[in-house]
Amino acid sequence: MARIVMKFGGTSVADLDRIQSVARRVAYQVLAGHEVAVVVSAMAGVTNQLVGYCQKLSPLHDAREYDAVVATGEQVTSGLLAIALQELGVEARSWQGWQIPLRTDGAHGKARIEAIDGEELIRRMRIGQVPVLAGFQGIGPDHRLTTLGRGGSDTSAVALAAALAADRCDIYTDVDGVYTTDPRIVPKARKLAKISYEEMLELASVGAKVLQTRSVELAMKQRVRVQVLSSFAEPTDDAIQGTLVVDEDEIVEKEIVSGIAYSRDEAKITVRRVPDRPGIAAAVFGPLSAANVNVDMIVQNVSADGTTDMTFTIGRADLARTQAILKAAHAEIGYADLLTDPDVAKISVVGVGMRSHAGVANTMFRTLAEKGINIQVITSSEIKVSVLVGAEYTELAVRALHTAYGLDAA
């Protein structure tokens, strides 16, 4: 018997049929003897509609009122799922963030969870009642509704699992787990049985959007075991079918490389021949940071004549804005030329095994060279090596690397 938090996203509760299907899935776990709490998102499309209302009435609307409006989506689903569960003979009740209470800070629209009082919920779970929590929201210090930002229900679920000391937090999504890479590019991609928090974070931040980054960070910090599962499969037994996101220590046979991630939403900028003097990086990146432009890979080579070239990547959507900012700062920075390239892709090799295995990066470079793919920029962290290549090489690079690291399914 385990204590489980089950979380269902918007597509999993898109209509009444899907809500009834979720109820059966929850009922199955209850009948198997588990203590279950559920976290739900708004029905697919509802949040977008409510956000649209607020934006149309006022582009710069009061975030506190936005929260009061948008939080209703999850409230509806929580009540409906409780009704559907009761109809199956499962004792259930809905809980709003303010009822538990689930306390957040006062950053309306993007609040952070501060505390969840899990005692009453645990007491009820022990006597067989299923709490159905409206995800994505809580109550702020001003006694008003707060929301956690888009995708915040994942974070609600992980935080609730921590507060309930749950054995596992099952996140039901429209994929059935975390794969070694995108199966649309590599049909031989394998579903991972387990992956570490660190690897999941690296995969999430390079575009494998299975879980919200914040929820993984929270799971890592609170040591919550998270499972990613498909909400479209039949509810069968308790055998783990998805991917478990756990502490590195729980993974006995560590793969050297767990996955290949890619992102095509990048653009490359090179600032040519800037003076090689202290403070020059701050002069380049200060104005971008002030304008909330997120800079990713940064490379700087020192050259002999007292100037240097700086290359970095940004989100492609920010390209025009970034160009304008750097042109405005031309006199201050003093560069010779500004080159931009929107046709780039970032390919990343991720794996905790890299820590103890040399040659991982070299395998990457050699594999890409063999395919005639030119590497424009290289960066690396403890468990990741990323390269920037021409966008047209994305699929070729991902497939070649997937094979080179022995990730192809038999």
Add this chain to the structure above:
Amino acid sequence: MARIVMKFGGTSVADLDRIQSVARRVAYQVLAGHEVAVVVSAMAGVTNQLVGYCQKLSPLHDAREYDAVVATGEQVTSGLLAIALQELGVEARSWQGWQIPLRTDGAHGKARIEAIDGEELIRRMRIGQVPVLAGFQGIGPDHRLTTLGRGGSDTSAVALAAALAADRCDIYTDVDGVYTTDPRIVPKARKLAKISYEEMLELASVGAKVLQTRSVELAMKQRVRVQVLSSFAEPTDDAIQGTLVVDEDEIVEKEIVSGIAYSRDEAKITVRRVPDRPGIAAAVFGPLSAANVNVDMIVQNVSADGTTDMTFTIGRADLARTQAILKAAHAEIGYADLLTDPDVAKISVVGVGMRSHAGVANTMFRTLAEKGINIQVITSSEIKVSVLVGAEYTELAVRALHTAYGLDAA
């Protein structure tokens, strides 16, 4: 300068354009120097959709979950209106029932308001902030959301006006006031400038559905001056344009008859030759009451041979059920025959002036006789005389009486 509660129903906040129009109307009152609080319903159609969800998932759904689901409709409108007001430069914030708090009893789905703490709202209104209350809901003794039953936002508004000691509660609807009768039947019907609570109650209960009956009862009890206004007219000045529902004492020139009401949703039942003995009424009406059938007009004539005929009216929708119940109780009651007639209409003459004027009923009987309309049943109260006639005479009877009591507009 006055303190006003303004209430807007579902058609008045049906879409974003209408919500902006409501915001302008509220802003006008604020700019005129008044202290204003607003009560809103759900956007037209939303409540029906949410109720439909609950019913489809479970015909006998948990009323507490129903409340959690359905209460979101008003919550959305309150947040959106606050945003629209802020966009006009009016300081505003939304309030949910649980935030004020607006306390109700625990009768989920049809709760009654027990207490509203108005202090904080008054403090904020004094410094120019407009509280926008989500109508139709409160918080129960179980710390869960409750709703007041359909149309409950009128009651929310009147209760709030009482708690705030407001000078007036303005109810904006899709009609511009209370008329002497239905203008669709009598084009010369006049809008009443003032009407007493008692008359309003009689008119409401006989089918002039401008205000929810419960809200009028509450207004009478708490002495809240209610004004019925159209939300479709332009917001102009503070001159009273609708109909004021007030204490009888406020109406200086009392009309003998204020209005003619009618209801076509009636059915007549006659139980023939029941034994004329003590307890016979209980034998007839006990089973109906137990089955929640609402009995309206009741007439019993004593006859000589130890039996009597009992005639009464019920809602037409309850006719088949009522017949079945009475047939099942045939042995116990011991009647000779059961006659039913669904083709009847109730016509009522209402006016506080009847208290001091004789001959009102007689004018009614004479007028109907002149038109050749047969009266089937008569009942009367202190300020009302009602008759049951054949349904096909409805318009004729209403028009003739409207003229006979001098109600036609010049």
